[in-house]
Amino acid sequence: MAVKKVAVFVSGGGTNLQVLLDAQAAGTLQHGEIALVIASKPGVFALERAAKAGVPSFAISRKDMTLAEFETQCIALLDEHAIDFIVLAGFLTILSEDFVRHYPNKIINVHPALIPAFCGHTFYGLRVHEAALARGVKLTGATVHFVNEVCDGGPIIAQKAVEVLPGDTPETLQRRVMEQAEWVLLPQALELVCAK
Numbered sequence: 001m002a003v004k005k006v007a008v009f010v011s012g013g014g015t016n017l018q019v020l021l022d023a024q025a026a027g028t029l030q031h032g033e034i035a036l037v038i039a040s041k042p043g044v045f046a047l048e049r050a051a052k053a054g055v056p057s058f059a060i061s062r063k064d065m066t067l068a069e070f071e072t073q074c075i076a077l078l079d080e081h082a083i084d085f086i087v088l089a090g091f092l093t094i095l096s097e098d099f100v101r102h103y104p105n106k107i108i109n110v111h112p113a114l115i116p117a118f119c120g121h122t123f124y125g126l127r128v129h130e131a132a133l134a135r136g137v138k139l140t141g142a143t144v145h146f147v148n149e150v151c152d153g154g155p156i157i158a159q160k161a162v163e164v165l166p167g168d169t170p171e172t173l174q175r176r177v178m179e180q181a182e183w184v185l186l187p188q189a190l191e192l193v194c195a196k
Helices: 015-026 046-053 066-082 097-102 126-135 169-196
Strands: 006-011 034-039 055-057 085-088 107-111 141-147 154-163
Touching: 006 066, 006 169, 015 034, 015 046, 015 169, 034 046, 034 066, 034 154, 034 169, 046 055, 066 097, 085 169, 107 169, 126 169, 141 169, 154 169
Parallel strands: 006 034, 006 085, 034 055, 085 107
Antiparallel strands: 107 141, 141 154
């Protein structure tokens, strides 16, 4: 059985990274191996999660360089570690069209809404859940999709709906979407693409 080497791109605490590491440890991620973690800023907790799991990790400070310089450093690390797939897990940099074309159908992203709702350049973090509550939707959820040149526009791999409850705040809704949808879908979707 060929196991695909996976890089996880992160920008913060790394809860989605932890879910993937846990899936790997539990044996539910059988066709993928978390082989590299790249953080867009130093000092984020995701780097500690990677270190604890024994996964090589690197911080490349996005704010200290151009996007092209950042991507050049990422590509060098991806090549050095012979990476097959990239997971964007709470990664807050929008990658260039050139970078995405370099890895066709090799990058997946988890988004905290049911695409095509509440997606695109301005929708990330709590903003997604604030918009869902402002619109008054009864269902929201998460989507795992392939990344292409259009922000949140690539083919959908999996979606899971989550009920919006009376009295929800953006924070309570964000937590429920993570627990009930993102953390369920992401390992399943990664296993699916790695098994092909």
